[in-house]
Every structure is written in structure tokens, then in C-alpha cells.
Amino acid sequence: METKTIKLNGFDLNLIKTNKFKSVSVNFSFRRKLIKEELSKRSLIAEILLESSFKYPSKKDLTRAKEENYGQRISSQNYNTGCHTTMEFNTSYVNPKYTDCKDNKPFLDLIMEVIFSPHIDSSFNEEKFNLVLKELKEYMVSEKENTNKYALKQALESADKGEVYTLNNFGYMEDLEGLTRESLYDYYQDMIENDILDITVVGDIDFIEFENYFSSLKREAKSEDNNFEYVQKVKENFLELKEEYDSFQSKLVMIFKFSDFSSLETKLLVTLYRIILGSGTSSKLFLNVREKHSLCYSIGANTIPVSNYMTVRAGINKNDYEKAKEVILAEVADMKSNISIEEFEAAKKLLRNSILLDDESVNGIVSSYLSEKNYNYLSKEEKLLKLENATIDDLYKLANKIKLDTIFLLEGVR
Amino acid sequence: MKKIFDKMNNEVFFEKLDNGLEVYIVPLDFKEVYATFSTKYGSINSEFIPHGEEKFIKVTDGIAHFLEHKMFEQINREEPFAFFGNNGARANANTSHNKTTYLFAGIDSFESNLNFLLDYVQDPYFTDENVDKEKGIIEQEIKMYDDDPGSILSDKLFQNAFVSSSYKIPIIGNKESIYSLTKEDLYLCYNTFYHPSNMFVVISGGVDPNEAIRIIKENQASKNYENKPSIINKEIEEVDTVALVEEVYDMGLVIPKIGINFKINASVFNLEDIKKRFYLSLFLNLKFGSISDFYENVKKNNLINGDIYNTIYPAISHYMLIIDVESRTPMEFLSEVLKEISLINFSEEDFNRKKKVFFSSLILMGDNIFSLNSRIMEDIVNYGEVRYDIMNIVNDLNYNEMVEYIKNIDFSNYNYVIVK
Numbered sequence: 001m002e003t004k005t006i007k008l009n010g011f012d013l014n015l016i017k018t019n020k021f022k023s024v025s026v027n028f029s030f031r032r033k034l035i036k037e038e039l040s041k042r043s044l045i046a047e048i049l050l051e052s053s054f055k056y057p058s059k060k061d062l063t064r065a066k067e068e069n070y071g072q073r074i075s076s077q078n079y080n081t082g083c084h085t086t087m088e089f090n091t092s093y094v095n096p097k098y099t100d101c102k103d104n105k106p107f108l109d110l111i112m113e114v115i116f117s118p119h120i121d122s123s124f125n126e127e128k129f130n131l132v133l134k135e136l137k138e139y140m141v142s143e144k145e146n147t148n149k150y151a152l153k154q155a156l157e158s159a160d161k162g163e164v165y166t167l168n169n170f171g172y173m174e175d176l177e178g179l180t181r182e183s184l185y186d187y188y189q190d191m192i193e194n195d196i197l198d199i200t201v202v203g204d205i206d207f208i209e210f211e212n213y214f215s216s217l218k219r220e221a222k223s224e225d226n227n228f229e230y231v232q233k234v235k236e237n238f239l240e241l242k243e244e245y246d247s248f249q250s251k252l253v254m255i256f257k258f259s260d261f262s263s264l265e266t267k268l269l270v271t272l273y274r275i276i277l278g279s280g281t282s283s284k285l286f287l288n289v290r291e292k293h294s295l296c297y298s299i300g301a302n303t304i305p306v307s308n309y310m311t312v313r314a315g316i317n318k319n320d321y322e323k324a325k326e327v328i329l330a331e332v333a334d335m336k337s338n339i340s341i342e343e344f345e346a347a348k349k350l351l352r353n354s355i356l357l358d359d360e361s362v363n364g365i366v367s368s369y370l371s372e373k374n375y376n377y378l379s380k381e382e383k384l385l386k387l388e389n390a391t392i393d394d395l396y397k398l399a400n401k402i403k404l405d406t407i408f409l410l411e412g413v414r
Numbered sequence: 415m416k417k418i419f420d421k422m423n424n425e426v427f428f429e430k431l432d433n434g435l436e437v438y439i440v441p442l443d444f445k446e447v448y449a450t451f452s453t454k455y456g457s458i459n460s461e462f463i464p465h466g467e468e469k470f471i472k473v474t475d476g477i478a479h480f481l482e483h484k485m486f487e488q489i490n491r492e493e494p495f496a497f498f499g500n501n502g503a504r505a506n507a508n509t510s511h512n513k514t515t516y517l518f519a520g521i522d523s524f525e526s527n528l529n530f531l532l533d534y535v536q537d538p539y540f541t542d543e544n545v546d547k548e549k550g551i552i553e554q555e556i557k558m559y560d561d562d563p564g565s566i567l568s569d570k571l572f573q574n575a576f577v578s579s580s581y582k583i584p585i586i587g588n589k590e591s592i593y594s595l596t597k598e599d600l601y602l603c604y605n606t607f608y609h610p611s612n613m614f615v616v617i618s619g620g621v622d623p624n625e626a627i628r629i630i631k632e633n634q635a636s637k638n639y640e641n642k643p644s645i646i647n648k649e650i651e652e653v654d655t656v657a658l659v660e661e662v663y664d665m666g667l668v669i670p671k672i673g674i675n676f677k678i679n680a681s682v683f684n685l686e687d688i689k690k691r692f693y694l695s696l697f698l699n700l701k702f703g704s705i706s707d708f709y710e711n712v713k714k715n716n717l718i719n720g721d722i723y724n725t726i727y728p729a730i731s732h733y734m735l736i737i738d739v740e741s742r743t744p745m746e747f748l749s750e751v752l753k754e755i756s757l758i759n760f761s762e763e764d765f766n767r768k769k770k771v772f773f774s775s776l777i778l779m780g781d782n783i784f785s786l787n788s789r790i791m792e793d794i795v796n797y798g799e800v801r802y803d804i805m806n807i808v809n810d811l812n813y814n815e816m817v818e819y820i821k822n823i824d825f826s827n828y829n830y831v832i833v834k
Contacts, residue, residue, distance in 0.1 A: 020443055021781045059713075063705040064767065071771030094774040131713065138719045138740075142668040147561050246666055249557035281506070282499025291493075294550035297558055315558050342500065349502030353446075353521045360444050361782065412561070 001359065004207055005373065010219025011197035014373070015207050016365055023092045024104060024203030025362045028115060029370060030195035031086040033225055034164050039078070040136065040171025041179070041187045042087050046076040047132040048184075049089075052119040062114070069107055070094050074114055078169045081375070082228040082306035085169070087191070089115055092362065095204055104205070108213055116192065116217075123185035133176065140173050147410060151251035152311065155408035158241050159255050165230045165307035196222050198370060202362050228375060229266075230307040232257040238404045247412040250318040254328065255406040258308040265398050266305040267378050268386055273395055273402075274303040275347040277335055278312060282346060284331040289314065295324045306375070310402065318411050325407065335399040344392050355383050421805040424780050426790070427623035428800075431631060433639045434611025438800065439626050440618040440786050445521050447619040448783040451531050452515040454614075454795055455607035458580040458730075459512075461648035465606040470648050473603060474595055476552075476587015479509040481600050483548050485516065489539045494530070503527055509585055511729075512795045519783070524621065525629050532615075532633050538604050540597040552592050559586065563665055563833045567673045567738060570831040574658035575675050578650050581729045582657070610634065611642040616790050619783035652731045654679050656829040663833045669719055670834035672744035674751055676735040677827040680728070683819050688797065688807060691726060693816045694733055696768050698724040700760035702737055708754050717747045728796060744832045755825045762813040772808045 002017040056062040066072045072093040079086055091111040096104055119125045144150045156166035197219065201210050234257050261270070278285035278301025285299045299314040312332070316324045358364035358380065371377035378386065417426045427439040457479065461472045485507065486494050498505035503520025516535050518527050559565040569584050576582035617626050656677055678694070680687070702708055702722045712718050719740040727734040741747045779785040793800045801807070 023778050023781055058710065059704045060706070060710055063703070064764075067705070067767040067771050070774035094777050098777050099774075127714075134716075135719055138669055145563060145665075145667055247561040249554065249561050280499065280504060281495035287493075287496070290551060291495075294547050297551055297554035315554055317554065317557075346496075346500040346502070349522070350499065350504075353502040356521060357446055360446055412557075 001365075003369070006211055008214060009217060010221050011199060011217065012373075013211065013214050014198060014200040014369060015205065015210055016200065016202045016369060017205055017207065018202065018359075018365070019204040020360070021203055021362065022095055022098060023362070024095050024107070024201070024205060025090065025092040025366070026108070026111060027198075027200040027202075027366045028089040028111075029086055029198045029200070030088075030191055031081075031084050032191075032195045034080055034083050034085040034167065036162075036164075036167055036172065037175045038187070039085065039167060039169065040175045041184055042078050042085065042191070043136055043170040044132050044184055045188050045191065046078055046087055047136070048124060048128055049114055049118055050074065050076055051128045051132065052125065053113045054117040054119055055113055057119050057125070065110055069110055070099055072107055072110060074111060080164075080167060080169055082230045083164055084225075084228045087195075097204075104209060105213065112217075118185075118188065120185065122182075124181040124188070126181055129181035129184065133179070136170065137173065137176065139170065147245065147247050147249070147251050148313070150245075151253050151408065151410040152313065154243060154410065155253035155255055155311070155406055158239060158408055159406040160233070163230075165232075165304070165309065193219060194222065196224060196374075198374070200366050200369060202365050224374075228306060232259065232308045234259050234403055235405055238406060240407045242409045242411050244413050245410045246414055247410075248414045249315045250321065250412040251410040252314045252316055252321065252324055252328075253408045253410075254312040254404065255408075256310040256312070256332070256402050257405045258305075258310070259401055259403070261305070261308065261398070261401060264386060265401075266308075268383055269390060269394055269398050270303050270305050272347050272351055272387070272390060273335065273398055274301050274310070275350055276339060276343050276395070277301045277331065280350070284334060284343070285312065285314075285328065288331055289324065289327050293323070293327055295320050295327065309405070318409075318413075321409055321411075329404070332402075332404075336396055339392050339395060341392070344395070348387060348390065352384060352387055355380055355387070417800070417802050419802050419804065422776060422780070424786060426800065426802070427627070429627050431610065431634055433634055433637075434609070434642050435630070435634060436614040436794070437627060437630055438614065438616045438790050439621055439623040440616070440790070441621055441623055442619050442780060442783055442786070444619045444783050446519055446783055447521070447524055447617060447621045448517065448519045448787055449528055449531060449615065449617045450515050450517045450787055450791060451535055451615050452513050452613060452791060453608050454513055454612050455603070456510050456512040456514060457583055457585040459607065459647055460580040460583060461650070462606060463646040464602050465609075465643045470646075471602075474587065474599060475583045475591040476585070477595060477599060477603055478514055479586050480548065480552060480592060480595055481603055482507050482509045482514050482516075483552060484540055484545065484600060485535055485538060487539050487544045488534055488537070490537055491530070491534060494534050497530055498527060501527055511581060511585065513791065515791065521620075525625075528617075528626065528629050529633050532630065536608070536637065538601070538608075540600045542597055545595060545597045545600065549592055549595075552586065553589055556586055556589060556592070563667060563671055566663060566665065567671050567831055567833050570661055570663065570833075571673045571675045571734075571736065571829065574661055574829045574831065575656050575677055575734060576729070577653050577655070577657045579652040579729060579731070580650065606643065606645060609643055610639055612645055614791075614794055616787050618787040654732070654824070654827050656827055659829050661829075661831045663831065665833055667834050669740045669742060670744050670832055671738060671740050672747060672830060672832045673736060673738040674748060674830045675828060676755065676825050677829070678733040678735060678823055678825075680730070680732055682824070683822045685815070685819060687728075688801060688804075689811065690819065691728060691733070692772070692808065692811055693819050694726045694735060696765065696811070696816065697820055698726060698735060698737070699768060700764055701754060701757075702751075705764060706760070708750070712747065712750060717741055717743055717750065744834075748830055752828075756820075756823075758817055758820060765813045765816065769808060769811060772811075773805070776805055776808065
């Protein structure tokens with residue numbers, strides 16, 4: 001793989017040449033400091049821009065344009081990383097050399113049109129604004145129907161309501177009050193002009209073509225805010241709560257917090273920890289809670305190092321709550337002093353392979369590149385070297401910095 | 415024997431072993447290797463003559479899926495998840511209507527992983543105790559789906575669409591059927607359907623085809639398989655009408671979901687099955703996708719929330735054309751669909767544009783190790799062979815032929831489910 005980052009007019013253009021794929025992918029990543037009240041606006045913008053554009057003023061027209069470009073895919077998403085929030089636009093299309101297009105221009109023109117030339121009269125088109133606003137509100141009121149997501153939300157809010165790490169990525173109903181298409185458009189303009197922007201291209205590409213194409217995009221230079229890590233407030237004693245819910249299955253969520261992690265622990269070792277404890281079918285949680293005790297079908301641990309916490313989640317029978325809790329906590333305790341050499345070596349192998357496989361998907365390539373560039377994550381070579389040198393004692397040391405904070409049960413009463 | 419997907423530059427190495435096992439290898443420029451080992455046995459194989467017997471029997475609902483779970487129980491070797499995990503590989507399995515697949519994906523230890531995959535699937539170990547233990551796990555899986563509106567919608571659409579066909583049975587079964595299962599039931603199904611002659615291996619990714627075939631041949635040569643058993647599935651005649659036209663299921667949702675299924679007789683019109691499926695898929699997209707006037711109108715009139723999802727599902731004697739949406743006025747949406755369904759109101763220009771999309775999706779199948787593998791598996795269970803000519807088929811699709819086909823379809827047999 002050949003890579004090059006070019007600082008253009010107020011944004012970074014990251015070019016990654018690989019002939020592994022027959023597609024070309026372009027990722028636009030707009031990020032800024034996370035502010036709760038802005039989340040719903042960002043969610044609306046991510047949707048409204050995909051509905052139509054200035055040149056293609058209906059969804060039908062825009063769909064036709066994508067189909068004309070051999071089914072070019074365009075999508076958007078919002079996500080939070082510690083104290084930052086990011087809006088991403090992704091496009092992928094078949095490499096022009098397999099088509100009758102002579103270069104990438106028609107595909108790039110379309111994605112640029114979607115992001116930078118919205119469907120406006122004086123501000124966002126009223127019909128489209130009303131449509132996405134209605135749909136976001138509908139989404140918010142029906143959030144509770146996904147028991148997995150709802151249980152997690154309730155657990156996080158029970159732990160630390162209002163704190164930045166507990167915020168969702170689509171916003172809150174109260175922040176939609178008084179929002180107009182004009183104020184949304186003002187925010188959009190501010191976002192386009194002032195968010196930190198990375199444009200990342202992956203595929204069998206000619207660097208010069210893309211550098212020439214994107215040189216026409218002009219923005220003011222931005223200063224980077226590097227304070228993205230969230231530092232947790234650790235409780236003296238853990239909370240334990242239940243909420244009844246009209247479902248067959250109960251959802252158990254446990255939140256654990258990290259304190260005083262070193263940089264290496266955050267960027268690498270905690271992933272090793274997670275694999276052993278609860279990632280996949282050879283983990284302690286899967287083999288013991290599910291296979292040995294038959295207490296659940298799904299169970300897993302998820303670590304969010306930038307926000308310094310971990311969740312353990314399982315779908316159980318409500319009558320098995322005490323037993324499930326006991327077995328899970330026993331496995332977590334085991335991580336402090338009872339990791340076998342086989343478990344450790346297997347996890348290292350899995351993580352090593354996962355690092356090597358980052359190059360085998362566009363998402364993996366983009367995510368690794370941007371993490372390293374913007375969040376000082378380790379390069380692939382550094383990760384492999386440090387992983388090689390990691391010991392079980394390193395994990396015991398890390399495990400002793402992890403503390404149970406909250407246990408939440410969404411109790412199914414059907 | 416090497417074959418090539420026409421115009422896609424993807425090679426497939428094929429070999430059929432003496433014991434009947436079919437092997438397909440797709441080398442791709444990736445480090446990782448993805449290997450699947452499947453049996454042509456799924457939830458629809460519910461009535462058959464067991465190996466060594468003469469009369470048809472009917473087995474318990476959900477048994478194929480239960481059997482898949484129990485394959486991970488081993489006495490002669492390490493537990494599969496632990497084994498693959500120790501080799502840095504991921505492992506899993508899944509059961510569908512017409513096949514069960516066991517798989518791994520990994521970078522290292524290919525020979526060891528491949529041998530283990532073949533060995534554990536070909537060495538079942540069912541006991542009363544381990545069968546009982548699994549019931550609690552699968553009960554939780556059932557409850558997980560019972561809490562999911564999308565799963566409920568899909569299950570009920572199938573259940574109500576079919577009168578006799580086994581497609582009406584949920585793949586996972588139900589709590590009562592699961593708790594009635596015995597190890598004898600599992601062995602009976604295993605011995606009938608898990609002979610190599612009813613199975614196939616597909617390997618894609620960073621693999622040397624000659625090496626892979628050598629490993630498989632040596633592995634299978636060391637096992638003693640008696641002559642290929644005949645597998646006789648009961649042929650169940652399915653009528654064109656549906657079992658239940660309407661069902662409303664209350665889950666306390668804020669916004670209801672509606673799924674509408676049109677049951678189409680698969681033998682209508684003289685055209686190859688694969689072409690019919692392409693035309694039906696195109697038809698649904700042109701009529702109800704975001705390019706259609708229908709979509710624009712229902713959005714404008716607030717009849718739906720979000721997008722219209724549509725899919726075509728082949729069920730041997732019939733196709734299911736499924737449309738599902740979220741809607742606060744599901745009956746109004748249904749009424750609009752029923753008015754719209756048989757109208758030929760899409761242009762040749764739109765049709766040709768959709769062909770370009772198909773073309774590019776076929777080109778991009780080689781961009782990961784999973785898509786081509788899945789394509790081959792689906793071809794084998796649906797058509798009995800891999801369709802290397804698929805690009806030619808797409809190029810051959812034409813608007814007039816599609817219109818003629820659609821005109822011959824009877825859309826009067828439909829059912830719908832509202833989950834609210």
C-alpha cells in the first residue's frame with residue numbers, strides 16, 4: 001500500500017493506493033467537539049443531504065444519478081469518539097477502468113454535489129426538512145423497541161446521566177424544539193466551514209488525479225482540538241438497578257470503568273483483555289456463561305478505551321439474574337489473576353490476525369489510517385511489536401484498574 | 415478442474431471426490447482464508463425417508479438448527495470454538511431453510527483448521543445430557559427473536575403464506591418442539607443428510623487450490639463412508655393460495671410495521687429460473703424503490719416512515735415477493751401497493767440503468783472473501799450448480815422479455831402481517 005497525506009485548503013486529503021479492490025472508496029469525515037444540543041442537528045443533516053441536492057432535487061433524481069454511475073453507493077453516519085463527534089459520508093463505486101467512464105470525475109462530482117450543494121432555496125428545502133424532522137422524531141419515540149439499545153441507554157444514563165460518554169449519536173427530542181430549516185442550514189454552513197475535515201480515498205488510484213480534483217475545495221485552515229479522551233469519575237460503590245419491560249427476554253448490562261490507564265493499555269492491551277474476557281466464541285464469558293451454564297444465547301464484552309469504560313451484556317431469563325451476575329463477575333475476577341497461558345496466547349494470535357486484517361477491508365484501512373493520524377494510535381508495525389512483547393502480568397495490572405460501576409437489568413415480564 | 419466466472423476474472427477450482435463431496439476453491443488476493451462446509455439440509459427437510467428405512471417420517475420443528483448447535487459438542491477432540499480460537503481464527507455456523515453451514519476464517523494454520531472443520535462436522539457426539547443442556551440456550555435464542563419485531567414479521571409472513579410447504583416452519587422451531595427433541599432424533603437426521611455426497615466445501619481467499627484439494631482428499635480418504643445413501647424428501651405440493659391473508663400481532667410498538675407478500679407460482683412462463691429471479695428483483699426495485707413514483711407519492715402523503723424494503727425469496731414451487739415498511743397507516747399503504755403491483759409503469763431507460771447496477775455488483779463480488787463464497791453456496795442449493803455464466807445472463811436481460819413475464823403473473827395471492 002502506498003499512502004500520502006496532503007494538506008490542502010483547510011482540510012487533509014489522505015490518499016491510499018491499493019490494487020486489492022475493484023472499487024474506489026472516498027470517506028469524508030467532519031468532526032468537532034461533542035456538544036449534546038448539536039447531536040440532533042447533525043443527525044438531521046446526515047439525512048437531509050442524502051434526500052436530494054441542488055442539481056438532483058428529488059430522491060428519484062438522486063437515485064437515478066447513482067444508478068447512472070453504475071450503482072454508486074452513498075451513505076452517512078454519525079458517531080461519537082470520547083469528547084468528539086464525527087459525521088461521515090462514504091461513497092464507493094466500481095473503479096472506472098471496469099466501465100466506460102474515462103476517470104473518477106463523474107463519481108467525485110456526485111458525492112461533492114451531495115455534500116456541498118444541498119437542495120436549498122434560501123435554506124434547506126421545506127418539504128425535505130419536514131420529512132427528515134418527522135422521521136427523526138419517529139425514530140426517537142420508537143427507540144425503546146430495540147431492547148438491546150434501550151437496555152444499554154438506560155444503563156449508561158443510570159451510571160452517569162448527561163455525561164458526554166453516555167450520549168447517543170442521533171440526538172434528543174428536547175433539542176428539536178424550535179428548530180427551523182433556517183437554523184439547521186446555519187448549522188450546516190458552520191459545520192462545512194469549521195469542522196475538522198479529512199477526505200480519505202482508497203483504491204487503485206492515481207494520486208495526481210485526486211490531488212488536482214480536490215484542490216478546488218477551499219476552506220479556512222482549522223486548529224485541531226486534541227482533547228478527545230473522556231476521564232471517568234469512579235464510584236465508591238456500584239449501583240444496581242432494575243426496570244420492568246414488556247418482553248420475553250431480560251437484558252443484563254454491566255458497566256465497568258477504567259482509571260489511570262497508560263497509553264499502551266488504552267491503545268492495545270485493553271483489546272487483548274476484551275478478547276479473553278468476552279469477544280467471540282472462545283472467550284471466558286461465552287464458554288462459561290453460555291456453554292457451561294446455559295444461562296444465555298448472546299453474551300459479550302465491549303471496551304470503549306477513549307471513554308474509559310467497558311460493558312458486559314447478555315440476554316437472559318429473569319429468573320437466572322442472580323446466577324448470571326455471579327458467573328459473569330467470577331469471570332471478570334478471574335481476569336485479575338487466572339488467565340491461562342493458552343487463553344493469553346490464543347488472544348494474542350486473534351489480535352495479531354485482526355491487526356493484519358485491517359488492510360483487507362476499506363473500512364479497516366480508513367479507520368486505522370485516521371485513528372493513527374488524528375488520535376495518535378499505534379501504527380500496524382508498532383502494534384505488532386508491542387503485542388509480541390505483552391505479558392500476562394501486563395493484563396493483570398490492567399485488570400486491577402477496572403472497577404464495577406453499574407449493574408442494570410431490563411427485566412422481561414412477558 | 416478450473417472454471418472461470420465469465421467476464422469477471424474470478425477463477426474457481428472444482429473437484430468432486432470419490433465419496434461424492436464437492437469442493438470449490440476461489441483464490442483471491444487476500445491474506446485471510448474463508449472456508450465453509452455445508453450440507454444441503456435445512457428447516458424445509460422436515461419429511462423424509464431416513465437412511466436405511468422405507469417409510470416417510472416427519473421430524474420435529476427446529477431440528478436442523480438444533481443439530482447445528484450440537485455439532486460443537488465433541489468428545490474425541492477439542493471443543494471447536496476453543497480450537498479455532500487457539501489458531502487465531504473465527505468460527506461459526508448457521509442454518510437456513512435449505513442448508514446448514516459450518517465455517518472458519520483465519521490467516522494461519524490453514525491445514526490444521528481445514529482438517530479440524532472436516533473432522534468435527536463428520537464426527538457427531540450427541541448424548542441425552544448434552545442435548546438437554548442446549549435446550550436452555552436455544553430457548554433464549556427463541557426469546558431473543560420473539561422480542562424482535564422484524565423477526566416476528568418475517569416468521570409470520572412465511573407461516574401464513576404457505577399451506578403445506580415446510581417453508582412455513584420457523585427455522586429455529588418453538589419452545590415446545592425444542593424441548594421434545596432427543597439425541598435419537600438428531601442422529602436420525604445426521605445419518606440421512608450429512609453424508610459427503612450431500613455436502614460441499616467452498617474455500618475463498620488466500621488459498622493455494624492444489625494444496626487445499628490435497629488436504630481434503632487425504633482427510634476424506636482416511637474415513638470410511640459407505641455408498642452414497644439415497645435421500646428421499648417428501649414432495650409436498652403447495653397450492654397457489656395463501657394459508658392466512660391477514661394477521662395483526664400486538665407488541666406495543668409506537669410505529670407499526672407491515673410486511674406484504676405476493677405468492678407467485680414459479681412455473682408460470684417459459685423462462686429459466688435464474689432469469690425470473692433477476693426480473694422479479696428488478697421489478698420490485700423499479701416499482702417500489704426510491705426511483706419510483708410510488709415511493710415519492712407514499713413519502714409525500716406520509717404513508718411510510720423511512721424506506722421501503724423489498725426482496726424476492728425463492729421457495730421451490732413459488733416465489734415470495736416481499737415488501738415491508740414502517741407505517742402509521744398500514745392498511746392505507748397496503749391499499750396503495752395492491753393498486754400498484756400489476757401496473758407496468760417503468761421505462762426501458764430505468765430498466766437499463768438497473769442492469770448497470772447489477773453489472774457493477776457482480777464485478778465487486780471479488781472485493782472480499784465472503785461474497786463469492788456465499789454466491790457459490792447459494793447457486794449450489796438453488797440451481798444444483800454454480801452459474802459461471804451469470805454475467806452473460808445479466809447482459810442478456812431485456813426489457814420486453816421482462817414485461818411479457820410480468821404480464822403473465824397472477825398477483826391475486828397475497829398475505830400481509832401487521833406488527834403493531
